[in-house]
Amino acid sequence: MLLLLLPLLALCLPSYAIETSGKLLLTGGVSSLEGSAGGGITPWALIGGYGTRDQIGANAYYTNIEVSEYALESYGALVGLYDRVELSAARQTFDTQNVGTKLGLGKGFKIKQDILGVKVKVLGDAVLEQASWLPQIAVGAQHKWNHEGNLVRALGARNDTGIDYYVSATKIFLGQSLLANATLRRTNANQLGILGFGGDANQKHKMYLEASLAYLLHRDLALGAEYRSKPDNLKVAEEEDWYDVFLAWAPTKNISLTLAYAMLGQVAIQDNQSAVYTSLQLGF
Amino acid sequence: MMKLFVLFFSLSALAGPFEDFGGKEGLVKVVDDTMINLLADSKTKPFFEKADQTRIKEKLVEQFCVELNGPCTYTGQTMKRSHKGHDINSGHFYALVESLQKAMDKNRIPQRAQNKLLSKLAPMHKDIINK
Numbered sequence: 001m002l003l004l005l006l007p008l009l010a011l012c013l014p015s016y017a018i019e020t021s022g023k024l025l026l027t028g029g030v031s032s033l034e035g036s037a038g039g040g041i042t043p044w045a046l047i048g049g050y051g052t053r054d055q056i057g058a059n060a061y062y063t064n065i066e067v068s069e070y071a072l073e074s075y076g077a078l079v080g081l082y083d084r085v086e087l088s089a090a091r092q093t094f095d096t097q098n099v100g101t102k103l104g105l106g107k108g109f110k111i112k113q114d115i116l117g118v119k120v121k122v123l124g125d126a127v128l129e130q131a132s133w134l135p136q137i138a139v140g141a142q143h144k145w146n147h148e149g150n151l152v153r154a155l156g157a158r159n160d161t162g163i164d165y166y167v168s169a170t171k172i173f174l175g176q177s178l179l180a181n182a183t184l185r186r187t188n189a190n191q192l193g194i195l196g197f198g199g200d201a202n203q204k205h206k207m208y209l210e211a212s213l214a215y216l217l218h219r220d221l222a223l224g225a226e227y228r229s230k231p232d233n234l235k236v237a238e239e240e241d242w243y244d245v246f247l248a249w250a251p252t253k254n255i256s257l258t259l260a261y262a263m264l265g266q267v268a269i270q271d272n273q274s275a276v277y278t279s280l281q282l283g284f
Numbered sequence: 285m286m287k288l289f290v291l292f293f294s295l296s297a298l299a300g301p302f303e304d305f306g307g308k309e310g311l312v313k314v315v316d317d318t319m320i321n322l323l324a325d326s327k328t329k330p331f332f333e334k335a336d337q338t339r340i341k342e343k344l345v346e347q348f349c350v351e352l353n354g355p356c357t358y359t360g361q362t363m364k365r366s367h368k369g370h371d372i373n374s375g376h377f378y379a380l381v382e383s384l385q386k387a388m389d390k391n392r393i394p395q396r397a398q399n400k401l402l403s404k405l406a407p408m409h410k411d412i413i414n415k
Contacts, residue, residue, distance in 0.1 A: 019327075022375030024382070052374040083374075131407035174403035177396055218395055219385060 021253045021284045022052035025219050027127050027172075028080065030248050030258050031061035031281050034142055034192060035076040035090030036117045038168070040246050040260050040277055041228050042210035044181045045138035045170035047121055048088070049080030050253050050284055056081055059283020065262065067275040071095040072194075076115070086140075088117035094194045099267075105151070112147040113193050119168075126170045126179075135171035135180075142166075144193040156234045157196025158203045162189050172216075179222065183210040190233050191267055199233030206231060214248075222248045240265025244277065256281045302352040304397035308345065311354075315344045317387035327379040331370060351404035363411040374413050381405075 029037040029046045037048025040063075049057020057080040065072040076090030092113045100109035119140035126136035142164040146152055149160035166185040173180070188198045188205045198204070208231065214224030228242040246260035260277035267273050305311050319341055322328040332340070343360035350358045360366065381402065388398045 019375055022373075022378050024378050052378065054373050054375060128406050128409045130403040174399045174406065177399045216395070216399065 018055075020055055020057065021050040022055050023050040023057070023083070023253075024127060025253060026216075026222060026248065026250050026256070028057060028059075030256055030279065031059065031063065031076065031078065031088075033063060033065075033072075033074050033090075033092070034115050034117065034144075034164075035074070035078060035088035036119055036140060036142065037078060037080070037086060037088075038183075039181065039212040039214070039224065039226050039248075040244055040258060040279065041226050041242055041262070042181070042183050042212055043117075043119065043138075043140055043166060043168055044183070044212065045121065045124075045136040045168040046126060047080045047083050047086045047119065047138070048078045049086075051080045051083055053083045055083075057284055059281050061279060061281040063258075063277065063279040065275045065277050067264070067267075067273045069273070070097045070099045070267070072275075078117075084121050086117070086119040088115075088119075090115040090117070092192065092194060094191075103155075111151065111194055114145045114147070115142050115193075117142045126172045127174075130172075130174050135169040137167065137169050139167050140165070144189060144197075146193055146196055149196075152190075152196030155195055155236050156200035157190055158188075158198030160196055162187070162193055162197030164189060177216040179212070179214040179216065179224070181212040184208070185210060188231060188233060190231065190237070191239060195234060195237060195239075200235050202231065202233045214246075220250050222246075224248070238266045246277070254282060254284060300353065301397040301400040302349070302354040304394050305348075305352060305401075306391070308349055308354065308356065310391065310393075311345045311348050311352075312341075314384070314387050314391050314393065315341045315348065317390050318344070318384045321383035321386050322380065325379055325383060327376055328383060331372070331376070348401060352401060363408045364415065367412045368415055370415075372412055372415070374409070377409055377413050 028048050028050055029044045032038040036043035038044035049059055051057030060077040063074045072094050074092045078088035080086050094111040096109045101107045119138050121138045124134045124136040144162050146160040164187040166183050168183040170181045185208050186205050190196050208229045210228040212226045214222045216222050225245045230239050232239045242264050244260045244262035248258045250256040258279040262275040262277050264273040264275055322332050346356050346358045349356035
């Protein structure tokens with residue numbers, strides 16, 4: 001909770017005390033569902049916040065995904081250190097609503113998960129290196145703790161904690177007003193970890209590809225699409241790849257709003273779930 | 285309908301970014317407005333307030349014109365030489381980009397043409413930031 005307050009407190013600081021928010025609009029991405037800066041459902045190699053290599057940036061977010069049969073909310077905060085290191089914290093709450101009844105948990109049963117993330121920019125600069133084909137590359141990890149260990153084990157999961165490792169490559173083709181990202185993630189998480197880690201169908205960590213493509217309509221507005229391939233470890237709940245189309249708008253460096261239409265496939269025995277994704281981020 | 289599409293795309297391909305800026309005249313306006321913005325921003329003001337603004341503007345117009353494949357010759361110093369010892373950090377660099385973006389918006393330069401110019405200027409960071 002303290003981490004959430006930090007960016008808000010910093011907003012109140014007089015701007016002449018320390019220079020902040022030096023980076024260009026939207027070049028810190030938005031907050032993804034797991035807390036790391038990126039698109040909506042996948043991390044990017046960009047370091048979150050608006051701190052340049054001489055500055056610190058931070059932000060807090062709230063995301064709501066509304067589906068007819070259930071809901072997923074996520075909130076958290078991140079700190080970007082010198083455009084090099086990103087530390088993030090997130091909490092996800094899966095409100096099973098009607099699915100809870102079908103799983104025998106009771107209507108509206110909630111599954112919570114906490115995620116701590118770290119990301120380090122390894123090389124390149126997505127914004128400045130326009131003459132080079134080299135993208136900005138970052139490596140990261142997300143340590144996840146599911147609060148409902150007994151439940152996810154009963155569903156067939158092997159574990160209630162897990163660590164995802166990923167490498168992301170982000171390239172902004174400024175001359176074409178395009179941003180492209182590819183992320184390779186090593187994970188065994190079921191539905192991000194909300195249904196635990198590993199399972200009765202498969203328990204090993206495997207590599208999964210995630211991709212984003214965005215068109216920069218204006219410097220404060222990006223329209224894009226994303227894809228995330230996912231494990232399918234549980235016999236009881238088939239898991240499918242995710243897709244979304246999104247619109248991210250940052251009227252100032254202190255606020256951004258992301259709207260998305262997401263196709264989540266099967267999530268906990270509900271077929272072909274399409275979802276409305278809304279996310280608000282405040283920071284500097 | 286198909287013909288209309290072909291016509292539209294060939295026309296938009298014909299109007300290159302230099303034309304999108306309104307030629308050299310358009311660039312002069314953009315650079316004039318950029319300088320006004322630079323002097324209004326406390327981050328960039330110290331670098332320009334005591335400098336020969338007329339000369340800087342003239343050289344910027346030449347440079348932008350060249351980068352947009354316009355019929356100009358750049359007669360100024362190298363980026364390395366003109367920025368050396370000014371202690372310019374990435375925050376200053378991005379602040380200049382923002383002043384330029386505001387000026388381009390004011391002059392209604394299409395977004396794609398704006399990004400085209402910025403993509404040509406961005407690699408110059410190597411000779412400017414922390415030099």
